[in-house]
Amino acid sequence: MKRAIVLVILIAAGFAGGVLWMKQREAAPPTAAEHSADAQTPAGKEAGSAQVSRDTNGNAVIAMNGKTQKDLGLQVKHPAAFQLSPELKGYGKVLDPAGLAALATELAAAQATYSASSNELARLQTLEGQGNASARALQTAQAAAQRDRLAIQSVRERLTLSWGKAVADQQDLVAWVRALISLEVALVRVDLPVGDALKAQPTGARIDTLSGQSADAEFLEPAPSVDPQMQGRGFLFLLKPNSLRLTAGEAVVGHVKIPGEPQAGVIIPRDAVVRTEGAGWVYVLNSAGEAFTRVQVALDHPLEAGWFVTKGVAAGEYVVVVGAQQLLSFEIKSAGGGEE
Numbered sequence: 105m106k107r108a109i110v111l112v113i114l115i116a117a118g119f120a121g122g123v124l125w126m127k128q129r130e131a132a133p134p135t136a137a138e139h140s141a142d143a144q145t146p147a148g149k150e151a152g153s154a155q156v157s158r159d160t161n162g163n164a165v166i167a168m169n170g171k172t173q174k175d176l177g178l179q180v181k182h183p184a185a186f187q188l189s190p191e192l193k194g195y196g197k198v199l200d201p202a203g204l205a206a207l208a209t210e211l212a213a214a215q216a217t218y219s220a221s222s223n224e225l226a227r228l229q230t231l232e233g234q235g236n237a238s239a240r241a242l243q244t245a246q247a248a249a250q251r252d253r254l255a256i257q258s259v260r261e262r263l264t265l266s267w268g269k270a271v272a273d274q275q276d277l278v279a280w281v282r283a284l285i286s287l288e289v290a291l292v293r294v295d296l297p298v299g300d301a302l303k304a305q306p307t308g309a310r311i312d313t314l315s316g317q318s319a320d321a322e323f324l325e326p327a328p329s330v331d332p333q334m335q336g337r338g339f340l341f342l343l344k345p346n347s348l349r350l351t352a353g354e355a356v357v358g359h360v361k362i363p364g365e366p367q368a369g370v371i372i373p374r375d376a377v378v379r380t381e382g383a384g385w386v387y388v389l390n391s392a393g394e395a396f397t398r399v400q401v402a403l404d405h406p407l408e409a410g411w412f413v414t415k416g417v418a419a420g421e422y423v424v425v426v427g428a429q430q431l432l433s434f435e436i437k438s439a440g441g442g443e444e
């Protein structure tokens with residue numbers, strides 16, 4: 105009886121261990137070898153061997169058995185299908201809110217002054233109707249209120265000419281400017297090259313930093329003036345929140361979104377891209393799972409999740425997302441060169 109109980113316990117423990125192993129396998133990221141049709145060492149080749157050749161298009165191809173793929177820790181993934189709105193590439197910078205802050209303060213002061221003078225005018229009008237104020241005092245109050253009203257108008261006109269109507273008409277301009285100063289939001293101007301004309305207003309923009317970070321910004325209004333260097337159409341965008349932590353004067357690249365049919369493509373993770381020969385490349389696993397082809401991809405559309413590409417890679421293919429740089433290093437060494 106005791107032996108039967110011990111046997112049952114051992115079987116249960118073995119089953120639990122098997123379930124745990126299966127769950128760990130399911131949770132682990134996919135490796136290149138797991139997508140191989142034959143992960144065993146090919147006949148006639150030593151374990152861990154790899155060979156570099158060229159396909160008919162001149163792309164480098166690294167043939168590598170499953171054991172070597174596992175040893176290198178290579179991981180592959182399907183690129184996500186994505187549709188990108190049409191856009192035009194422009195260049196710009198983050199606007200310095202210092203001048204805007206001065207005008208906002210001036211406007212607030214003018215409004216406070218006008219509030220006091222208009223209240224005084226209303227009081228004297230009441231007293232004059234009762235015969236308790238002179239006509240001269242009333243005329244003086246009317247002149248003061250008119251002067252203060254014109255002062256507000258003057259500041260608003262300067263705001264509109266310098267920063268645009270959408271900025272000048274902010275409901276609480278002082279609080280809005282305070283958010284710009286504290287870097288909670290960023291006001292970005294993007295200028296398109298001469299000749300890039302828009303038939304309709306932009307629907308937004310993707311703002312890219314020079315370090316490769318990207319975030320979406322909302323369209324505010326056309327710029328109130330022409331940049332003397334670019335000489336193209338300029339547009340103002342609001343990055344809210346300022347997730348990129350942009351600061352005044354920082355240069356950016358802006359992809360201005362325009363109405364139209366979206367482009368179909370895929371998003372390549374940033375870690376999948378290697379740079380060599382002055383371009384960006386990814387390694388694509390072949391259908392048999394035994395070779396990786398280095399394919400060039402255009403890095404014209406950076407997104408937060410990676411790079412949007414329309415050619416070279418399809419959504420149903422596997423690209424190397426962990427170990428791509430190792431493959432490039434192996435390829436370079438096999439050609440007798442040093443690392444780039």
